[in-house]
Amino acid sequence: MAEWFRNTDWNDEIEIAFDARLGRARDKAQYLNIQAHTLLASHPHVAANLCRRVLALDAPAQTARAGLYLGTALAVQGDVDGAISALEGAIGAEQREPMHRTAAYLDQALLITLARRDDLYDTALERLESERALPVREQSPTALFALTLIGGARGENVAGAAALALKMLGDSDQEEFALPPYLSIRELKSRLSEVAGLQ
Structure with missing residues (x-):
């Protein structure tokens, strides 16, 4: 019980x-x-x-x-x-x-990017940058997802980061990255594939 x-x-x-x-x-x-x-x-x-x-x-x-x-x-x-x-x-x-x-700053950054709130991209990026102490390959997957999606939305060449993010996701499920319950792995993969030029 x-x-x-x-x-x-x-x-x-x-x-x-x-x-x-x-x-x-x-x-x-x-x-x-x-x-x-x-x-x-x-x-x-x-x-x-x-x-x-x-x-x-x-x-x-x-x-x-x-x-x-x-x-x-x-x-x-x-x-x-x-x-x-x-x-x-x-x-x-x-x-x-x-x-x-x-992890509020991570959840907020990811939510901002998924909602395409470009008016808040600068705020999200500032927080992600100030919190980041590790190289991209070693940092939180959530930070990588948000940074990649913001970069893609701004027309930056982040195809390599998107490919890395997709590789990290692989065949994983929701629990592996402790993603918020409102986030669909399928939607995230779709957005990252778009940025990586796979769609």
């Missing part, structure tokens, strides 16, 4: 039991975040509401993570602008509390 804060389903009965246990819990924000994360793919609306509850608690150790999860939940629901904004909130929380880091 799952722990009370890791429900994989959600209904009125589960919500009442969860809230009853949460009322007695010490670190409410942490339990809300764990439950939100568990429901991201299956119940994104519920996950988003749980994240908003975390943000209302103003718990410094959990705020960035709540922003990351809220961004993911909103993206799953198709609210790209809301997702980008929530991820921006997570990045701001990390700047205020540097001990509590997430």
